[in-house]
Amino acid sequence: MTDLFPKWTNKLPAALALGAAATGLFVVFVVYFWFSPRHTDVGYQPFQPIPYSHKLHAGDKGMDCRYCHRMVEEGPHATVPDTATCIGCHASLNGVKANATLAPLFAAWGNGETENKPIPWVKVHLLPEHAYFNHAVHVRANVGCASCHGPVDQMEIVRQVEPLSMGWCLECHRDPTSHIRPKGVPVTKMDWVADDQSRAAAKARLEWTGDTRPELNPPTHCSACHR
Numbered sequence: 001m002t003d004l005f006p007k008w009t010n011k012l013p014a015a016l017a018l019g020a021a022a023t024g025l026f027v028v029f030v031v032y033f034w035f036s037p038r039h040t041d042v043g044y045q046p047f048q049p050i051p052y053s054h055k056l057h058a059g060d061k062g063m064d065c066r067y068c069h070r071m072v073e074e075g076p077h078a079t080v081p082d083t084a085t086c087i088g089c090h091a092s093l094n095g096v097k098a099n100a101t102l103a104p105l106f107a108a109w110g111n112g113e114t115e116n117k118p119i120p121w122v123k124v125h126l127l128p129e130h131a132y133f134n135h136a137v138h139v140r141a142n143v144g145c146a147s148c149h150g151p152v153d154q155m156e157i158v159r160q161v162e163p164l165s166m167g168w169c170l171e172c173h174r175d176p177t178s179h180i181r182p183k184g185v186p187v188t189k190m191d192w193v194a195d196d197q198s199r200a201a202a203k204a205r206l207e208w209t210g211d212t213r214p215e216l217n218p219p220t221h222c223s224a225c226h227r
């Protein structure tokens, strides 16, 4: 046997084992890196300059998301409300004697002598520059806020619940039937769930009939999202 195999092959099993171990570690690292919350940002929940609560305003008080996120149906960005939107209620609710919690709100609001300043809200959801996203398109297709943002109306502090990765976008684009609401169900209804009937209705809106383009057509080609 020793004549058939040169001496170095004795070390081969050990080398292979080492290689396998290294590959294993590498795979673990890649999986960890790509799917851990740190990379996908799932769970990202920064503190905000004012402890504004969606649970209180949108949940308990039932305020419509669009009262504050005005551009969500018309433009690419949902937009965050300006200081005046908050003051509209809080000036009369709290008067000028704001408590400590609301002090930054009244400090941002000019008093005639000082200028109105925007509140420096910390952005939670953020796509990289090279990816194009448009709210209006999705909202008009009747994809609800909850499909992409989760139960915001239950959140004291907003957190990211979806990865916002390319794979996540494509997963829905390939089969959005569980996310497209029947006409008449508002996109802001946070607890809506799909059923067989709604899925069938969505499917009909996504189907090609002969050469006729479907009503809804989520793209999967690169240039749709990378322009």
Ligand code: HEC
Residues within 6 Å of the ligand: 048, 052, 054, 057, 058, 063, 064, 065, 066, 067, 068, 069, 080, 081, 121, 122, 123, 124, 125, 126, 145, 146, 149, 152, 153, 157, 158, 188, 190
């Ligand atoms: C009274 C105004 C108001 C209402 C009503 C409101 N929001 Fe907001 N929203 C804000 C403010 C202010 C911020 C920025 C501070 C923060 O993140 O909490 C925000 C932030 C967000 C963010 C995170 C934005 C980012 O930086 O990525 C999402 C998502 C969101 N709102 C969704 C909703 C949804 C869905 C509803 C309806 C269920 C809703 N909002 C109702 C005021 C409002």
Ligand code: HEC
Residues within 6 Å of the ligand: 065, 066, 069, 072, 076, 077, 078, 079, 080, 125, 126, 127, 128, 133, 135, 138, 139, 143, 144, 145, 146, 147, 148, 149, 164, 187, 188
């Ligand atoms: C199809 C997924 C999807 C739907 C549906 C959706 N959003 Fe978003 N939203 C996103 C993504 C992705 C971002 C990050 C955009 C960026 O960084 O350019 C975002 C960002 C935001 C922001 C931060 C400000 C901005 O425009 O970047 C707010 C506020 C927000 N969404 C509110 C809403 C509300 C309210 C609804 C429902 C009326 C809604 N979104 C529906 C995916 C969605």
Ligand code: HEC
Residues within 6 Å of the ligand: 050, 051, 052, 053, 056, 057, 061, 063, 068, 081, 085, 086, 087, 088, 089, 090, 093, 099, 101, 102, 105
């Ligand atoms: C439609 C009216 C309305 C608007 C607009 C509104 N709020 Fe409120 N807010 C309320 C009500 C009502 C309460 C509960 C007051 C209470 O229970 O004493 C409240 C409570 C709060 C509290 C808790 C107050 C405390 O003393 O602990 C904060 C913080 C707050 N709002 C911030 C904001 C911010 C920031 C905005 C703008 C993004 C905003 N609100 C917009 C009606 C509003």
Ligand code: HEC
Residues within 6 Å of the ligand: 127, 131, 132, 133, 134, 137, 138, 141, 143, 147, 148, 164, 165, 168, 169, 170, 172, 173, 176, 179, 180, 215, 216, 217, 218, 219, 224, 225
């Ligand atoms: C929950 C389902 C869902 C998710 C998640 C989703 N989309 Fe879409 N998207 C749709 C649907 C449905 C349409 C088709 C709209 C139509 O044909 O009117 C669409 C259409 C589009 C379009 C074509 C319209 C336009 O604006 O040019 C782009 C681009 C797009 N989505 C980008 C994205 C990106 C980027 C993401 C991830 C950050 C994403 N989408 C996540 C459902 C989704």
Ligand code: HEC
Residues within 6 Å of the ligand: 127, 128, 131, 164, 165, 166, 169, 170, 173, 219, 220, 221, 222, 223, 224, 225, 226
């Ligand atoms: C539905 C929207 C959508 C389509 C279609 C799409 N992408 Fe992306 N792509 C994204 C988003 C969103 C990101 C950012 C993901 C993130 O931040 O993790 C991205 C990121 C990337 C990146 C950067 C990877 C990174 O780690 O940042 C590359 C490269 C890329 N896409 C290539 C492609 C190619 C090639 C195609 C066509 C085969 C394609 N994309 C089709 C939405 C899309």
